[in-house]
Amino acid sequence: MNRQEYWNPVLETMPREKLQHLQFKKFKRILNFAYARSKFHRALYDMAGLTPEDISCFDDIKKIPKVEKSMMREIQNKDPFPYGDALCVPIKEVSVFRQTSGTTGQPVYQPDTWQDWEWWSECWSFTLWAQGYRPEDRVFLPFGYNIFVAFWAGHYAAEKLGCEVVPGGVLDTKARILKIKELKPTAMMATPTYVLGMADTAKNKMGIDPRELSINKITCAGEPGASIPSTKKRMQDVWDARVYDHSGATEIGAWSYECRHQPCGMHVNEAMFLVEIEDLNTGKIIEEPGQKGKMIITALDRMAQPCIRFDSKDVIEWDPEPCPCGRTFRLIRGGVIGRADDITKVKGVLLSPGAIEEVVRSLDGLGDEFEVIVDKQGDVDRVKLKVELMHGKTRSSMENILKDQLRLKTNLGYQIEFYDYGTLPRYDVKAKRFKDLRKKNISERECRL
Numbered sequence: 001m002n003r004q005e006y007w008n009p010v011l012e013t014m015p016r017e018k019l020q021h022l023q024f025k026k027f028k029r030i031l032n033f034a035y036a037r038s039k040f041h042r043a044l045y046d047m048a049g050l051t052p053e054d055i056s057c058f059d060d061i062k063k064i065p066k067v068e069k070s071m072m073r074e075i076q077n078k079d080p081f082p083y084g085d086a087l088c089v090p091i092k093e094v095s096v097f098r099q100t101s102g103t104t105g106q107p108v109y110q111p112d113t114w115q116d117w118e119w120w121s122e123c124w125s126f127t128l129w130a131q132g133y134r135p136e137d138r139v140f141l142p143f144g145y146n147i148f149v150a151f152w153a154g155h156y157a158a159e160k161l162g163c164e165v166v167p168g169g170v171l172d173t174k175a176r177i178l179k180i181k182e183l184k185p186t187a188m189m190a191t192p193t194y195v196l197g198m199a200d201t202a203k204n205k206m207g208i209d210p211r212e213l214s215i216n217k218i219t220c221a222g223e224p225g226a227s228i229p230s231t232k233k234r235m236q237d238v239w240d241a242r243v244y245d246h247s248g249a250t251e252i253g254a255w256s257y258e259c260r261h262q263p264c265g266m267h268v269n270e271a272m273f274l275v276e277i278e279d280l281n282t283g284k285i286i287e288e289p290g291q292k293g294k295m296i297i298t299a300l301d302r303m304a305q306p307c308i309r310f311d312s313k314d315v316i317e318w319d320p321e322p323c324p325c326g327r328t329f330r331l332i333r334g335g336v337i338g339r340a341d342d343i344t345k346v347k348g349v350l351l352s353p354g355a356i357e358e359v360v361r362s363l364d365g366l367g368d369e370f371e372v373i374v375d376k377q378g379d380v381d382r383v384k385l386k387v388e389l390m391h392g393k394t395r396s397s398m399e400n401i402l403k404d405q406l407r408l409k410t411n412l413g414y415q416i417e418f419y420d421y422g423t424l425p426r427y428d429v430k431a432k433r434f435k436d437l438r439k440k441n442i443s444e445r446e447c448r449l
């Protein structure tokens with residue numbers, strides 16, 4: 001075993017049986033803690049007729065009720081302000097406030113203690129080390145340092161590893177590119193949308209080729225793009241850097257990471273989290289690899305506002321293959337495949353926005369941006385796809401190949417609209433490229449606001 005490969009060789013290569021035992025012990029600990037300290041958790045388990053003593057083996061865990069995001073919103077209207085009765089520590093022990101972005105409704109507030117925050121950066125340390133970050137690296141972070149968790153813990157983890165961190169906070173994209181040119185950082189963290197957006201600004205507005213800059217590795221989070229092969233390839237080609245995926249969430253923590261072997265998936269940090277996959281139709285827990293479902297996740301060490309069997313709505317599947325890196329942490333194949341809310345039925349066929357992204361970004365003649373709009377024409381579902389043509393490409397040269405590839409990958413026909421390069425909306429951080437107008441009784445224009 002090459003110990004240099006791992007941030008924590010003991011945990012990352014622990015035999016599966018031992019790892020499961022560790023997860024169970026930690027699960028019991030957090031369950032006992034929440035039951036004793038939080039009115040919300042106690043009431044939830046009492047209603048189900050369960051106490052922590054009823055959980056006596058690993059298999060019992062699935063008896064514990066799930067927590068939905070909407071429940072967190074409700075309890076936050078209660079005392080103590082602003083967290084409500086899921087708070088498990090005296091409020092004086094809370095050392096940092098964050099909140100979710102609120103893209104799916106009212107934001108959820110997230111308290112963390114100092115120890116919780118240490119735990120966040122420890123989880124990120126597994127990620128960065130696995131992706132080849134070392135003390136010699138100078139790391140540039142081009143994100144808005146504010147109330148959203150974003151890359152804050154990545155910042156502290158990079159410091160913890162001994163890297164030199166350059167916080168590129170209140171700078172615009174051009175100023176950030178100039179800072180990269182000046183300081184020659186070797187690594188960067190950003191959303192896939194912003195990684196491509198920065199490259200576009202450098203090339204087309206500043207005459208700077210990102211490949212000539214010093215970045216050799218990029219950690220992506222916030223969107224699934226770094227696990228979508230064609231998007232990953234675009235990012236790697238345009239920056240001449242290795243691009244790695246990572247997934248985390250404000251209410252959960254930093255729960256998974258791609259390693260430097262790029263196995264087309266991410267390792268779940270199973271020493272810190274318990275991930276279960278629930279069948280979307282039957283609600284049963286899926287044990288075997290190769291079957292998609294939504295992730296139910298427990299953060300095994302987070303104390304101020306515990307995350308116990310949280311219904312994340314992320315769609316994932318276990319990979320049947322082990323990773324060449326030697327970690328015993330299981331892989332989820334293809335990263336986070338989508339959101340249970342976004343994976344929708346169109347003409348009776350399951351459509352994942354990621355599948356369309358994979359096709360669009362695999363064609364050289366198309367720009368990075370696209371937009372998908374699902375609506376109804378009479379009683380029939382219709383999918384409209386808006387794409388940008390790169391300079392020198394014609395509609396006739398692209399339309400058939402695009403339609404063929406889409407039909408092959410998604411089993412659906414599309415109404416394609418072509419636009420000139422640079423005319424579709426650009427996004428700074430996370431993109432909103434998928435709109436299902438059938439779900440909302442609103443027009444396409446309103447949806448964009």
Ligand SMILES: [Zn+2]
Pocket residue numbers: 259260261263267323324325326327
């Ligand atoms: Zn690996």
